[in-house]
Amino acid sequence: MEKVLLRRVPEYNPEFIRKIITEGMDELGIEKTTRENITIKPNVVLAHHKLAPSAFTRPEFLDGLLMSLQKLQGPNSKVTITEKSGTGLPTSRMFRRAGYRRLKNLHGIKLLPLEEDKKSRIPLSKGTVHETITTGTSIADNDFLVYAPKLKSNVLSHGLTAALKLNIGILLDRERMWNHNFKLDQKIADLLEVGLPDLVVTDAIEAAVGGNQMTQHGVHLGLIILAKNPVAHDAVCAHILHLDPKKIPYLSIAHLRGYGPLDLSEITIGGDISLEEIQKTTKTWDLGLKKVDQVDTGMKILCGLPYCSGGCHGVFLDWLYMIKDRKPKLWKKLPEWTVVIGKYKGDVCADRLMKIGSCTEIQGKVKARKQVKIKGCPPKHKDLVLFWLLRGRIINPLLRLDLIIDSYFFLFLSWCRRLLSGRL
Numbered sequence: 001m002e003k004v005l006l007r008r009v010p011e012y013n014p015e016f017i018r019k020i021i022t023e024g025m026d027e028l029g030i031e032k033t034t035r036e037n038i039t040i041k042p043n044v045v046l047a048h049h050k051l052a053p054s055a056f057t058r059p060e061f062l063d064g065l066l067m068s069l070q071k072l073q074g075p076n077s078k079v080t081i082t083e084k085s086g087t088g089l090p091t092s093r094m095f096r097r098a099g100y101r102r103l104k105n106l107h108g109i110k111l112l113p114l115e116e117d118k119k120s121r122i123p124l125s126k127g128t129v130h131e132t133i134t135t136g137t138s139i140a141d142n143d144f145l146v147y148a149p150k151l152k153s154n155v156l157s158h159g160l161t162a163a164l165k166l167n168i169g170i171l172l173d174r175e176r177m178w179n180h181n182f183k184l185d186q187k188i189a190d191l192l193e194v195g196l197p198d199l200v201v202t203d204a205i206e207a208a209v210g211g212n213q214m215t216q217h218g219v220h221l222g223l224i225i226l227a228k229n230p231v232a233h234d235a236v237c238a239h240i241l242h243l244d245p246k247k248i249p250y251l252s253i254a255h256l257r258g259y260g261p262l263d264l265s266e267i268t269i270g271g272d273i274s275l276e277e278i279q280k281t282t283k284t285w286d287l288g289l290k291k292v293d294q295v296d297t298g299m300k301i302l303c304g305l306p307y308c309s310g311g312c313h314g315v316f317l318d319w320l321y322m323i324k325d326r327k328p329k330l331w332k333k334l335p336e337w338t339v340v341i342g343k344y345k346g347d348v349c350a351d352r353l354m355k356i357g358s359c360t361e362i363q364g365k366v367k368a369r370k371q372v373k374i375k376g377c378p379p380k381h382k383d384l385v386l387f388w389l390l391r392g393r394i395i396n397p398l399l400r401l402d403l404i405i406d407s408y409f410f411l412f413l414s415w416c417r418r419l420l421s422g423r424l
């Protein structure tokens with residue numbers, strides 16, 4: 001039986017968080033031996049005070065976690081926080097925007113953007129999408145790996161972002177987007193071979209649900225979730241969000257590969273709040289989990305095959321939700337485009353037609369005044385943002401001067417640092 005602990009934590013109080021995590025580690029039977037290399041992997045896919053205030057593991061949470069990990073450290077122990085942010089932004093900027101710089105000074109830890117780490121190329125024996133992956137040495141070589149996800153909903157991954165989905169952030173940009181399509185579930189399961197944490201401690205004090213995985217709004221839940229087994233952990237997280245873990249394919253694949261249980265009969269849930277009580281709070285939460293052609297906007301969306309919830313279909317839904325989250329007035333009056341995604345069977349008659357995804361084609365007659373195509377399998381968020389700006393005259397919430405400076409100027413600086421240190 002794997003154990004998952006649910007603990008009440010009403011607010012982001014680092015001292016109280018320390019106490020809860022320390023008690024949890026004792027209850028889970030984490031040995032108190034000294035670890036020389038401790039790596040913590042939080043979720044910092046995007047951090048921005050206005051645009052994405054609830055997308056990342058909060059610094060107060062990591063403060064409490066770092067204090068609780070002190071009992072595993074000797075005089076020579078090193079603690080590293082590593083991550084690779086999304087949307088092509090440099091992680092160093094996201095660490096700063098997330099408020100992690102203070103932790104570096106306070107705890108004497110290393111903040112290491114994964115792209116600036118030494119790289120290790122690792123063969124995977126169970127991989128069906130990846131035969132090898134390249135990741136940072138701090139992920140590949142440590143003696144205690146702690147995952148500190150943020151509990152969020154995510155339309156790209158069947159409604160849930162918790163411990164397993166966090167592994168997308170152990171990849172660099174090129175491998176990250178490679179097969180981020182209908183194979184995303186196998187891809188996530190493959191990554192467990194390298195990204196298999198010794199401890200998962202989830203920040204669910206404030207969860208984030210209902211929209212784009214980066215820009216959606218936070219909702220108070222007052223909870224920390226602790227487990228040694230990431231699959232059992234995610235199965236319980238799925239139930240918290242009223243999802244069936246057996247219908248989340250990457251969890252089922254991970255279970256079939258022997259990484260952990262999915263059925264609650266094989267999981268002991270401990271702590272000081274029951275799953276049923278939490279579910280009463282979350283039962284009215286709308287995760288926004290629907291097909292992209294079912295969202296109600298001014299656009300007409302035609303879905304072809306394959307339906308890639310982790311690829312073009314999901315990425316476009318996520319792009320639409322970003323507008324819903326942060327520009328609700330624009331969401332109500334999006335310009336009338338017809339959008340086709342995947343191989344669509346049927347005739348299309350439109351004024352303006354946008355085809356999204358390299359494989360997209362219309363198997364029928366097409367009549368349109370204007371036609372454009374965004375390539376990629378799937379296209380990057382950055383490309384979608386720029387394409388819709390230039391071709392569709394839609395200003396996405398990501399188009400902010402500070403993020404543009406991060407995306408180009410600071411990305412260039414990060415690239416120079418990597419070049420000079422030989423870690424490109």
Ligand code: SF4
Nearest residue numbers: 308311312357359377
């Ligand atoms: S290009 Fe085609 S296969 Fe690739 S993510 Fe898009 S819809 Fe899926």
